[in-house]
Amino acid sequence: MKTPYEILGVPKTASQDEIKKAYRKLAREYHPDRNPGDAAAEERFKEIQGAYDTVGDEEERKEYDARGNGFGGFGPGGAGNFSAADVNLGDFGDLLGGLFGGRRAGAQPRPRPQRGADLEVPVKLSFEDALHGLETKVAVEVDATCRTCHGSGAEPGTAPTLCPVCHGRGVLAESQGLFAISQPCPRCRGNGTVIETPCHTCGGAGTERRTRRFSVKIPAGVKTGTRIRLKGKGSPGEAGGPAGDLYVVTEVDPSKRFHRRGEDLVVDVPVTYPEAALGATVEVPTPEGGRVSLKVPAGAHDGKLLRIRGQGAPKLKGGGRGDLLARVKLSVPSKLSKKEREAIEELQRVSHEDPRQELLS
Ligand SMILES: [Zn+2]
Numbered sequence: 356m357k358t359p360y361e362i363l364g365v366p367k368t369a370s371q372d373e374i375k376k377a378y379r380k381l382a383r384e385y386h387p388d389r390n391p392g393d394a395a396a397e398e399r400f401k402e403i404q405g406a407y408d409t410v411g412d413e414e415e416r417k418e419y420d421a422r423g424n425g426f427g428g429f430g431p432g433g434a435g436n437f438s439a440a441d442v443n444l445g446d447f448g449d450l451l452g453g454l455f456g457g458r459r460a461g462a463q464p465r466p467r468p469q470r471g472a473d474l475e476v477p478v479k480l481s482f483e484d485a486l487h488g489l490e491t492k493v494a495v496e497v498d499a500t501c502r503t504c505h506g507s508g509a510e511p512g513t514a515p516t517l518c519p520v521c522h523g524r525g526v527l528a529e530s531q532g533l534f535a536i537s538q539p540c541p542r543c544r545g546n547g548t549v550i551e552t553p554c555h556t557c558g559g560a561g562t563e564r565r566t567r568r569f570s571v572k573i574p575a576g577v578k579t580g581t582r583i584r585l586k587g588k589g590s591p592g593e594a595g596g597p598a599g600d601l602y603v604v605t606e607v608d609p610s611k612r613f614h615r616r617g618e619d620l621v622v623d624v625p626v627t628y629p630e631a632a633l634g635a636t637v638e639v640p641t642p643e644g645g646r647v648s649l650k651v652p653a654g655a656h657d658g659k660l661l662r663i664r665g666q667g668a669p670k671l672k673g674g675g676r677g678d679l680l681a682r683v684k685l686s687v688p689s690k691l692s693k694k695e696r697e698a699i700e701e702l703q704r705v706s707h708e709d710p711r712q713e714l715l716s
């Protein structure tokens with residue numbers, strides 16, 4: 356009779372890590388998925404499995420070591436008649452962890468319904484479209500039912516066949532005294548059927564990538580990074596789970612004229628020195644393409660923000676609009692006529708202001 360250590364090819368003093376590594380390597384090599392129809396490999400896999408069940412878990416191993424070779428050997432037909440079912444390749448470790456919470460033998464494991472993934476798709480908008488809103492189309496790649504095999508995963512003309520390991524039950528049960536341990540069948544991964552001839556389109560997955568197009572209403576007032584949710588238009592769910600959502604994420608072209616500041620829009624308004632000094636009424640463009648009159652107060656300094664209510668960007672929530680902020684931009688002439696020069700020189704002569712007094716004090 357071989358001991359679990361001999362079966363796994365490790366010394367009795369091996370660390371848990373070394374045992375795990377040896378087990379993974381062997382389990383991969385002899386897994387029924389890799390060796391279809393090979394009875395010897397299957398026996399070997401069961402043997403490896405049984406050995407790991409015993410020494411792969413630190414607590415179990417302590418008990419085993421204390422007992423000596425208490426199970427009476429792990430060879431094929433030995434008392435430790437472990438099934439190949441207690442593991443699937445995706446899930447090593449903690450193999451006996453499910454002992455007490457385990458299902459009763461015969462209970463059919465159902466794959467748990469899973470919600471599909473949320474997807475994101477960007478959409479580019481002009482500044483004007485972002486202000487007005489529009490309806491547009493987005494294209495997104497999603498996993499969809501394969502059109503060749505209609506989701507079965509089997510090549511047309513063939514059908515999935517009954518799993519030879521679990522005979523269609525999808526689960527393998529091992530009775531141990533009072534307890535019955537059952538695990539999803541490793542050959543068919545709980546499906547109860549196996550695909551002998553995989554579909555040539557999807558390779559047996561039953562799904563394929565497909566481009567789907569959706570119409571999306573972009574509300575007025577979006578800015579770069581606004582997310583619009585299309586419920587249920589994401590990846591399809593698994594095992595009857597709901598589909599995920601699709602998020603359309605807006606990317607708005609900047610405007611040469613207007614700068615977004617939340618729901619407000621800032622626009623630079625050039626103002627001459629006499630207008631700023633004396634005060635004036637000037638015209639300001641609105642984002643809608645119109646104009647509004649703006650009173651610039653006497654003594655307005657460069658950079659002063661003048662608020663024009665309700666002429667900003669539409670508010671996404673709650674309606675209404677933000678404000679238009681006119682920023683005074685003092686315009687200095689680059690060329691002067693003779694008359695202008697004389698007037699400015701006169702202004703300088705009579706000016707009593709020293710704007711740098713505070714700076715130099
Ligand atoms: Zn297919």
Ligand SMILES: [Zn+2]
Nearest residue numbers: 518521540543
């Ligand atoms: Zn099976």
